Amino acid sequence: MTDTLHPRNPPTPPSPPAAGRPDAVPPSRPGVASRVLANPLLWPVLALVALLVVNVSATPSFLDVRIQDGHLYGNVVDIARNSAPVLLVALGMTLVIATRGIDLSVGAIAAIAGAVACTRIVGAGDEGAATTAIMACTIALAMCVLLGLWNGFLVSVIGIQPIIATLVLMVAGRGLAMLVTDGQITTVHNDAFSDLASGYVLGLPLAFLVALAMVAVTAVLTRRTALGMLIEAVGINPEASRLAGVRSRTIIWTVYVFGAVCAGLAGLIIAANTNSVNANSLGLWIELDAILAVVIGGTALTGGRFSLLGTVVGALFITTLARTIPNIGIPSEANYLFKAVVVVAVCLIQSPRARSVLRVRRPAPAALTAPKGSHA
Amino acid sequence: MKTMYEEPPVTAPRSAGEPVVEMRDISITFGSVRALDNVSLRLLPGEVHALMGENGAGKSTLIKALTGVYSIDSGTILVGGEDHRFSTPAAAQAAGISTVYQEVNLVPNLTVAENMLLGREPRRFGGIDVRAMNRRARSTLERLGLDIDPRSTLGDHPIAVQQLVAIARAVDVEARVLILDEPTSSLDTDEVVKLFEVMRRLRDTGVAVVFVSHFLDQIYEIADRMTILRNGRLVEERMVAATTQLELVKLMIGRELEVLDRLDRQRARTHEDAVPVLQAIGLSRKGSLEATDLSLYDGEVVGVAGLLGSGRTELARLLFGADTADHGSLEIRSHRRRLRSPRHAIDRKVAFSSEDRKAEGVIGDLSVADNMLLALQASRGWLRPIPQATRNRLVAEYIEALDIRPADPQALMRNLSGGNQQKVLLARWLITEPDVLILDEPTRGIDIGAKAQIQAKVAELAERGMSVVFISAELEEVLRLSDRVVVMRDRRKIAERRNEGVSISDVLEIIAGESRAEESPHD
Numbered sequence: 047m048t049d050t051l052h053p054r055n056p057p058t059p060p061s062p063p064a065a066g067r068p069d070a071v072p073p074s075r076p077g078v079a080s081r082v083l084a085n086p087l088l089w090p091v092l093a094l095v096a097l098l099v100v101n102v103s104a105t106p107s108f109l110d111v112r113i114q115d116g117h118l119y120g121n122v123v124d125i126a127r128n129s130a131p132v133l134l135v136a137l138g139m140t141l142v143i144a145t146r147g148i149d150l151s152v153g154a155i156a157a158i159a160g161a162v163a164c165t166r167i168v169g170a171g172d173e174g175a176a177t178t179a180i181m182a183c184t185i186a187l188a189m190c191v192l193l194g195l196w197n198g199f200l201v202s203v204i205g206i207q208p209i210i211a212t213l214v215l216m217v218a219g220r221g222l223a224m225l226v227t228d229g230q231i232t233t234v235h236n237d238a239f240s241d242l243a244s245g246y247v248l249g250l251p252l253a254f255l256v257a258l259a260m261v262a263v264t265a266v267l268t269r270r271t272a273l274g275m276l277i278e279a280v281g282i283n284p285e286a287s288r289l290a291g292v293r294s295r296t297i298i299w300t301v302y303v304f305g306a307v308c309a310g311l312a313g314l315i316i317a318a319n320t321n322s323v324n325a326n327s328l329g330l331w332i333e334l335d336a337i338l339a340v341v342i343g344g345t346a347l348t349g350g351r352f353s354l355l356g357t358v359v360g361a362l363f364i365t366t367l368a369r370t371i372p373n374i375g376i377p378s379e380a381n382y383l384f385k386a387v388v389v390v391a392v393c394l395i396q397s398p399r400a401r402s403v404l405r406v407r408r409p410a411p412a413a414l415t416a417p418k419g420s421h422a
Numbered sequence: 423m424k425t426m427y428e429e430p431p432v433t434a435p436r437s438a439g440e441p442v443v444e445m446r447d448i449s450i451t452f453g454s455v456r457a458l459d460n461v462s463l464r465l466l467p468g469e470v471h472a473l474m475g476e477n478g479a480g481k482s483t484l485i486k487a488l489t490g491v492y493s494i495d496s497g498t499i500l501v502g503g504e505d506h507r508f509s510t511p512a513a514a515q516a517a518g519i520s521t522v523y524q525e526v527n528l529v530p531n532l533t534v535a536e537n538m539l540l541g542r543e544p545r546r547f548g549g550i551d552v553r554a555m556n557r558r559a560r561s562t563l564e565r566l567g568l569d570i571d572p573r574s575t576l577g578d579h580p581i582a583v584q585q586l587v588a589i590a591r592a593v594d595v596e597a598r599v600l601i602l603d604e605p606t607s608s609l610d611t612d613e614v615v616k617l618f619e620v621m622r623r624l625r626d627t628g629v630a631v632v633f634v635s636h637f638l639d640q641i642y643e644i645a646d647r648m649t650i651l652r653n654g655r656l657v658e659e660r661m662v663a664a665t666t667q668l669e670l671v672k673l674m675i676g677r678e679l680e681v682l683d684r685l686d687r688q689r690a691r692t693h694e695d696a697v698p699v700l701q702a703i704g705l706s707r708k709g710s711l712e713a714t715d716l717s718l719y720d721g722e723v724v725g726v727a728g729l730l731g732s733g734r735t736e737l738a739r740l741l742f743g744a745d746t747a748d749h750g751s752l753e754i755r756s757h758r759r760r761l762r763s764p765r766h767a768i769d770r771k772v773a774f775s776s777e778d779r780k781a782e783g784v785i786g787d788l789s790v791a792d793n794m795l796l797a798l799q800a801s802r803g804w805l806r807p808i809p810q811a812t813r814n815r816l817v818a819e820y821i822e823a824l825d826i827r828p829a830d831p832q833a834l835m836r837n838l839s840g841g842n843q844q845k846v847l848l849a850r851w852l853i854t855e856p857d858v859l860i861l862d863e864p865t866r867g868i869d870i871g872a873k874a875q876i877q878a879k880v881a882e883l884a885e886r887g888m889s890v891v892f893i894s895a896e897l898e899e900v901l902r903l904s905d906r907v908v909v910m911r912d913r914r915k916i917a918e919r920r921n922e923g924v925s926i927s928d929v930l931e932i933i934a935g936e937s938r939a940e941e942s943p944h945d
Contacts, residue, residue, distance in 0.1 A: 273804040275792050282787045289744055289782050290850065291768040291800040300804075350787050 086344045090359040093342070093392045097366050104374040117246045121369060127243075127251035129365035131156070131312035133358060134257050135332050136339035137264055138305030140357045143340055144281045145298050146349030147201060147208035149305045152336060154219025155193050156313030156329030161226040162186040163314055164323040167234045176238035183239075187310045193219070194306025198299035216333070223325035233322040243319035253315045260308065265354055267304075274352075277301060281349030339364050342392055363392070440503065442467050442598050442630050443519070448487055448497035457483045460497070461656045463649050465599055465630040470621060472645035472662065473634045476674055476730055476895055479651040481634055485601055489514040489521050502598075520592035521601040528588055530577030535559035537576050538591040562594045566620050582613035589620060593629070600624060601632040606640060610709070618644050636731030637912060638667055638935070650674060667934035671729070675897065675930070696720070697756055699889050700772065700858050702741060704750035710736035712914040713750060718858055718889045723880060725904030725921070726893040727929050733913035734893050735777055738860045741891070742774035743767040755857075768801055773851035777863035777893070779840065783847045786836030790826065791817045793835045794849045801854065820849035825875055841872025848876060852883070859883065860891040865899060877903060897926045909933060 082088060101108040101121075111120035135152045142149045166182035167173060193215060200211035234240075245252040268274030279287045280294045287294055312332065317323045341347060342363055343356025367388060376384050394400040443465040450458040458480050465471055473481045486492045488499065490508030499506050501517055508514040511521065528537045535556045536543075544554040559572035568586055576584055585605055592600055602621070606614050621644060625631055633645055641648065642662060650657040650673045657673050698717040706713040711733045718724055728734045739745045741752070743761025752759050754770045761767050764774070776782035785793050794817055799808055808816075817831045824845040826838075835843060844864060851859060861880065865873040880903055884890050894900050900907060907924055909917040909932045917932045 270807070271804050272799045272802070272807040275788070275796075275799065276804050278788060279785050279792070279796055283781075283785045286776075286782050286785055287796070287800075289742075289764050289774065289776060290797040291765045292796070293765060293800070293803075297804070 086353060087356055087359065089396045090342055090344060090356055090363065090392075093395065094359055094363045094366065097363065097370055097388075101366070101370050101373050108373065113249070116249060118249045121373075123251060125362065125365050125369055126254040128368070129361050130251075130253035130257040131316050131329070131332060132335045132339055132364055133361035134260055134308045134312040134315070135329075135336040136343075136357045136361045137257075137260060137354070138301075138308030139333075139336045140340050140343070140345055140352050140354060141264070141268070141277060141301040142208070142305045143337075143345055143347060144277050144349055144352035145294075145301055146281050146284070147298065147301070148337070148347070149197065149212045149302065149309075150209060150333050151193070151197060151212040151215035151219055152305060152309035152312075153329040153332045154216050154223065155190055155306050155309040156316060156332060157223040157323075157325050158193065158219055158226065159186040159190055159310035159313035160317030160323040160328045161223040161232070161325050162189050163239070164232045164234050164317055165226055167236050167239060168232055173234070174236055176236075179236050179238040179242075183242075183314055186314060187307055190306040190310030191303055194303035195299070197306065198302035201302060202295040202298040220325060223323075223328070227323060227325045229325070231322055231324045234317075235321070239318050240321050241318070243315050253319075256311065256315070260311065261354060261358060264304075268354070273297070273300070278351055282351075335364050336361075338389060342389070342396070344396065439466050439468065441465055441500075442502060443488065444500040445484070445488060446498045446500070448484065448499070449495045450483055450487060450492055451495055457654050458487065458494075459654045461651065461654070462659075463488075463656075464659065465632060466647070467598070467628045467630050468625055469646045470625050470631045470633055470644050472641045472648035473632060473651070474641070474648050474670065474674055475651035475657075479674075480654040481651060482603065483654070484651065485521065485603060485632070485634070489519060489601070515595060518596060518598035519601070520595060520597040520599070521603065522585070522588045522592050522605060523603050528576055528584060528591070530575075530584075532576060533573050534563075534570055534576050534579075534587050535572035537587060538562065538572070538594055540591075542595075558594075559590075562590050566590055566593070566623055568620065580613075582609045582616070585609070586617065586620060589617075589624075593624060597629060599630045599632065601634075603634045604636070605633075606635055606637060614640065636729060638670065638729070639912065641670075642667065668931055671930050671934045674729070675895070698753070699755060700741065701753040702750065703753070705737075705740050705747050705752065706749045707736065707740060707745060707747050710745065710913065711740060712912075714915045716741075716908065716915070718891065720857070720889055721884055721887045722905040723884045723890045723892050723903050725900035725907045726891060726910060727897055727900045727907060728910030728933060730895065731913075732910040732933075733915075734910045735862055736913065737910065737915075738774060738862045738891065738893055741767075741858075742772055742860055744774060744776075765800075768797065768854065768856075771855070771857040772860070773797070773854060773856035773858065774860040775847050775851055775862060775864055777866065779843060779847065784835050784843050786834070788835055789832045790821070790835055790838070790846055791831035793846050794820060794853060797850050798853045816853055820853065824849055824879065839868075839872075841868035844868050844876065845872060848879065856888065858889045858891070860893075862893045863895065864892070865894065865896070897929050901926060901929070911935065 098109070108121050111118055111122055113119070135156070139149060139152065163179075163182040163186040166185055167178055170178040170182070172178055197212050197215060200206045200214065201208050204211075241252060242256070243253050247255055268277065276287075276292055276297050279290070279292055280297050284294060309329070313329055316328055337347075339360035340357050341360070343353055343358070343360035345352040345356060367385060371381050371384055372378070441464040443463070445461070445463040447460045447462060448458050449456070449460055461480060461484055463473075463484060473484065475481050483492065487494050488508075489511050490513055491511055493509070494507070499508075501519070506517060508517065508519075514521075529540065532540070535558075538559045539555050544551040544558065546554065556572045563570050563572065566586070566589070568590065570579070570583060570587065576587060579587070589600070589602070589605075605617060609617065618640075621631055621633070633641070635641060645662045647659065648662055648665070648670075649659045650670070652674065696719050699720050700718040702714060702716045704713040704715060705711065714733075714737060716724075716737070726734045726737065736745070740747050743764050743766050746762060752761060754772070759766070759770060761770075767774070785796065788796075791813065795808055795813060798816075802808065814831075820826070821829050821831065826842050826845050826849070828838075835846065838846065848861075848864065864876055864880075868876075877899065880890055880892060884905075892900065892903050901921060901924060904921045907919050907921050907929065908915055909919075909929060911933055916935075919928075
């Protein structure tokens with residue numbers, strides 16, 4: 047067909063060997079080194095490694111892991127365990143941000159989930175039973191689905207800007223959590239529940255495994271179905287997506303519900319860690335840590351392409367950072383300031399413009415640009 | 423035929439008075455694109471000067487060069503005989519050159535007076551002298567014959583009044599030149615009358631008014647002189663009264679010099695008793711399209727001709743449900759349908775490729791494969807991903823069929839050339855196997871090879887039974903492809919012809935309004 051179409055065209059100048067023959071071998075891939083350099087995960091991973099190096103030089107035994115009673119112990123294991131809440135919240139946040147949204151209410155949702163679960167356990171007939179804990183957590187997560195539906199409704203149906211729409215629940219949600227707990231710190235005695243935070247399975251902290259399982263579920267949900275592609279399409283060009291028939295309302299609704307469930311799980315883990323819930327402080331500012339984790343992981347706040355793996359690295363980075371501060375002897379008063387400086391530094395390193403100013407060279411993605419002659 | 427495109431030498435009509443603004447040999451280059459190439463413009467006091475040209479002719483660029491938004495690469499700008507080069511719009515305004523843009527950019531929650539004097543409020547005791555401000559605003563409004571309360575909130579007024587306030591604001595600073603960039607595009611007839619009254623008053627006080635509009639009738643009603651641009655070049659400066667509408671249209675549209683391959687194809691047969699696949703009856707939407715009828719049949723190409731702003735794009739968007747119609751009805755395969763969203767149309771096998779490739783088509787950061795499969799995937803829903811094997815087969819098939827380069831399904835869409843992006847978008851819709859395919863300017867801004875391929879594909883699709891609506895500003899293209907030609911003007915359909923012996927000059931005459939033929943659809 048192509049031959050009969052443009053007989054007047056001059057013979058096509060040299061084009062990539064694969065042009066016109068999609069089954070042919072694509073043009074030679076760039077070398078391993080340049081592929082590593084072009085990987086968007088490179089910088090977050092390097093930042094994490096750098097942080098670990100700092101810790102090891104302060105405390106040479108920082109990376110040591112020992113086995114005690116069949117469980118793994120050590121700083122690294124603690125980091126994995128402590129990262130679970132931020133990782134979970136950041137996971138949901140990644141999808142929300144990919145649609146050009148943001149969810150500020152995740153901290154409040156975590157508090158509500160913790161409050162609902164704890165009051166349920168305390169109020170149950172058999173406070174210590176495992177089934178009580180499972181029931182309570184299920185009800186708490188169901189509550190989170192409702193809260194996510196509310197957020198999604200405000201954003202996708204009413205059309206309120208996400209930052210405002212979720213601010214509503216960010217403020218009102220803590221009040222709701224206070225109502226649930228009657229403003230008291232509720233303490234629970236349930237082994238199954240506290241295992242969620244401090245239990246071990248196969249020698250690994252359960253909380254971390256839960257978070258990892260959630261990452262796996264999300265990966266399957268977004269990359270094995272078309273959800274990920276449609277989320278990205280809506281985030282990159284909402285109008286073009288609408289004209290292509292994408293039901294962006296459903297997509298946006300889905301990500302807010304998912305984000306709320308992730309936040310709820312995080313809230314349960316945080317509550318289980320202290321065997322109590324304080325509606326005022328549970329998950330306070332976790333939304334900011336989560337947003338940071340997403341950004342450090344390479345997902346842009348402007349929406350579009352997202353990286354789940356990047357978010358995992360980002361969450362680990364933030365948790366490691368929290369560990370680093372006492373470890374290298376920074377006074378706790380300077381805690382936030384230090385964190386701010388590190389975050390700014392990491393964001394700068396990731397910005398291509400800042401890097402070009404620093405003359406850090408990175409090869410151009412040559413495989414993507416077509417040679418001039420092939421523009422038929 | 424050739425002679426009608428020959429351009430007479432530039433004849434500059436002399437009229438009394440020295441030009442208040444004279445732009446000479448202005449050139450501006452953006453990257454590798456020459457946006458303006460040695461363009462000249464003279465504005466005389468006490469005249470309404472129309473700036474004419476199709477999309478991409480360079481009208482806005484020229485205005486922005488004058489008002490200091492863009493800096494010019496070469497040429498001179500004389501204001502009142504002195505060499506000037508404004509670095510900011512504020513500097514241009516201080517020199518008496520005011521601009522009112524199509525979108526009113528005022529502050530809706532301030533009062534009319536506050537908007538008119540924003541940034542130059544009369545002061546008293548360190549605060550704003552509200553009474554003096556209202557007084558001054560009132561006198562300016564009265565001077566323009568406008569009965570608007572300066573103390574009322576701007577946002578409470580309809581857009582037309584807001585537009586007039588914007589003009590009042592612009593002339594409050596002793597403007598010598600007032601530039602109106604498509605001020606009438608969202609106004610109805612009565613509002614346009616009011617606007618013209620204001621323009622005439624200003625003209626009679628010696629202001630040079632620059633008027634940009636796509637409505638030819640309005641140009642002939644209000645403008646004295648016009649400058650015609652095409653593809654970033656000056657075509658001619660002319661007196662409006664000495665130019666027929668037909669001449670003007672020819673000057674604006676010009677002609678593509680290259681000759682494309684002839685498309686020999688069997689024209690679709692007449693369809694006396696065929697049932698239209700899609701039928702619009704009295705379809706209209708306020709401010710974009712007046713009541714329009716259109717029937718589409720299987721296996722035919724209907725070309726839509728008309729100038730920018732004639733309603734050609736608006737019609738397409740209503741047929742697809744991208745905008746919703748106020749009145750009228752749509753029947754798809756004899757079933758009456760209300761299209762509330764593109765999704766409804768897609769489910770009924772109607773597809774639409776927008777003229778605005780970048781804003782309404784391309785998903786730049788996704789791959790070619792994802793872009794191609796987006797519409798099909800969207801209609802399946804996210805829970806039913808297209809199986810990998812099918813994906814690969816479809817993408818490979820269309821990359822080959824449409825000769826998309828690079829032939830890499832994983833290449834990012836934004837790295838493709840315009841022509842290849844357009845082919846990917848065409849593939850996006852072909853994959854959904856529509857019954858009706860609406861293509862709005864599918865060949866604009868793409869190179870000639872890709873253009874020929876897309877045209878050939880359209881012809882092939884119609885032969886296989888698809889109904890295609892082909893909208894283009896290039897008449898040659900419309901006539902080469904279509905079985906029927908619909909001509910639009912001033913937001914409505916003014917003619918419909920079978921494409922049998924219809925020549926470009928016939929269509930030009932219809933567009934120019936010189937042969938207001940009765941509609942003759944022949945079916």
